[in-house]
């Protein structure tokens with residue numbers, strides 16, 4: 001007899017599953033047809049069953065049965081849930097209640113329409129935390145401000161495939177989690193999936209960590225950072241569904257390729273409506289400018305031509321533009337710009353002083369300091385206009401009175417009638433002319449006054465910053481020596497002459513844009529998740545925080561994979577100290593992706609890095625050790641690689657990558673594949689989507705974050721042999737991509753540092 005039938009509750013659980021599925025069907029059917037048909041649909045669905053327990057008896061199902069509205073989203077989730085309505089159950093007796101609660105945990109919740117009991121509890125609900133955290137015995141969970149204590153007597157997992165119950169397992173923390181092992185031993189689909197049934201305790205802590213605080217996660221390769229970040233968004237949306245729309249959240253991924261990679265997990269988690277973009281795309285949208293961006297080729301240049309002065313200068317410029325020095329420079333620069341908006345004169349109409357320049361500047365600097373510069377000007381323009389409108393009548397009156405009095409006096413003085421007549425007539429003309437002039441002034445005074453303020457574009461302001469190296473050095477408060485300022489200005493001006501900008505310029509432009517012109521409201525996300533955060537510079541993170549006006553960030557990254565560290569971060573401390581002081585900082589050391597054998601080999605590389613990275617602990621799953629294979633040339637090499645893939649396919653592995661160090665090597669092997677390959681293949685570029693059934697050829701730096709069942713690291717003309725930090729990190733990235741198998745194909749072992 002199959003083992004699943006050995007569980008004493010198997011029959012009962014099968015019926016429970018059947019009940020749930022039928023109930024879901026009724027709810028779906030009712031919501032799609034007429035809401036009054038709920039009772040009728042119930043009758044139809046349950047008439048033939050004799051297995052309903054007394055609590056769920058047929059007649060009780062029908063009494064008081066009412067239908068409640070469901071939102072489109074809820075209905076969509078429920079339809080998806082039908083194949084696997086839940087994955088676990090917990091039995092919990094709350095201290096203050098008499099009856100044990102039996103809770104089935106699934107991706108989405110389902111309430112009984114009769115008594116509001118939960119048929120399925122959402123995995124994100126407070127009580128479901130007991131499944132992820134609680135050991136059997138005395139436990140506690142928190143719901144909103146309250147905490148509940150009680151006894152957890154059962155944790156049960158279900159293997160349900162296509163709506164059929166295959167297996168039941170009762171677990172507690174002392175048993176090894178077979179479900180996790182099973183899920184990890186599966187082959188990869190080239191896409192990230194949800195892991196709600198196997199979320200581990202330390203991961204759960206991050207997913208559910210205080211949602212009102214930023215969080216920084218330093219996690220080893222394959223520790224589930226991306227996965228957890230997506231689950232945290234899902235958790236956030238669930239907790240704050242009343243307050244936030246998913247569109248107000250944003251995921252910043254390293255490339256379009258990466259967005260495609262995570263896209264499969266998003267609908268599963270109900271977070272597909274979250275804005276998904278890259279840093280560059282986002283900033284360009286904020287700037288509203290169609291800037292020509294230079295290829296982000298610094299990394300490649302550093303790899304291919306690391307000795308050259310030009311390449312080193314470019315990397316140096318990146319590091320400076322990304323560093324905190326620019327926070328000082330921009331703060332001082334903005335101060336200068338603001339001060340240049342102090343008007344030299346008071347606002348006058350005719351001879352009347354309506355607004356002193358001092359008051360104007362005080363409003364500009366202080367009262368409206370919550371607005372970007374040019375919005376303050378708009379506001380002040382409106383203030384002047386209002387003020388003028390209010391005082392208009394009075395001014396006219398004053399002028400009229402002035403002339404009328406003079407005329408009056410002239411009439412009364414009365415010596416020479418002719419002279420008097422002339423005088424009065426002149427005065428009347430003057431009055432008319434002045435009033436005419438005044439009318440004109442009323443129309444033109446404000447625009448004329450506002451004209452004195454410079455109207456420059458963001459790009460102009462940005463370029464101006466690099467016009468004068470003396471000033472740049474002065475703005476840095478001495479932190480950027482004149483010699484360096486000279487170099488940097490020259491470097492930038494050269495780029496600007498070509499009308500090209502680099503990624504490193506974007507952070508600084510964003511900073512200025514926010515202070516000078518503001519960011520469109522619809523782009524102001526309220527909660528931001530950044531994956532591969534180690535590749536962001538200090539200024540990029542700071543500008544994002546400033547322009548979005550929130551510190552609600554989830555940053556996940558791994559410094560050991562910081563291949564952009566020439567511009568990126570080398571420690572989280574600076575970020576914690578100066579950008580996100582409220583952040584919770586956590587580390588994940590366990591890796592779920594790969595086998596013990598592969599991880600041990602990759603750990604050898606970590607020891608070569610100049611920082612002390614703790615060794616990554618693989619979850620115990622064994623496989624074959626990584627293998628070095630002497631490669632052939634030309635068509636024989638293609639044949640060799642194809643044979644390797646075919647033999648892996650025979651072992652039921654499905655996704656494969658050939659990883660070269662740079663695009664140059666990848667293009668070479670791609671050329672050979674084009675000529676000789678029999679199996680389908682694809683060269684991955686930044687904007688591509690990842691194919692499911694083709695051998696993927698990808699340079700190491702683009703493979704970051706991705707995973708494949710089998711990985712072949714190939715060295716053709718390029719070797720991973722210089723023990724530079726960058727080479728080590730790139731090889732580390734490549735070596736941590738496989739789930740199951742890793743091969744090094746090269747001419748000799750030392751093509752691969754630790755080969």
Ligand SMILES: Nc1ncnc2c1ncn2[C@@H]1O[C@H](COP(=O)(O)OP(=O)(O)OP(=O)(O)O)[C@@H](O)[C@H]1O
Pocket residue numbers: 180183184192193195198199200203219220221222223224225226227228558561592593704705706707736
């Ligand atoms: N609790 C878990 N249960 C099942 N699978 C898991 C779990 N945690 C992580 N995984 C799997 O481990 C793999 C690595 O996860 P993920 O890509 O999120 O890691 P990462 O830390 O972002 O990796 P990298 O640093 O390489 O970008 C994925 O296949 C993911 O599904």
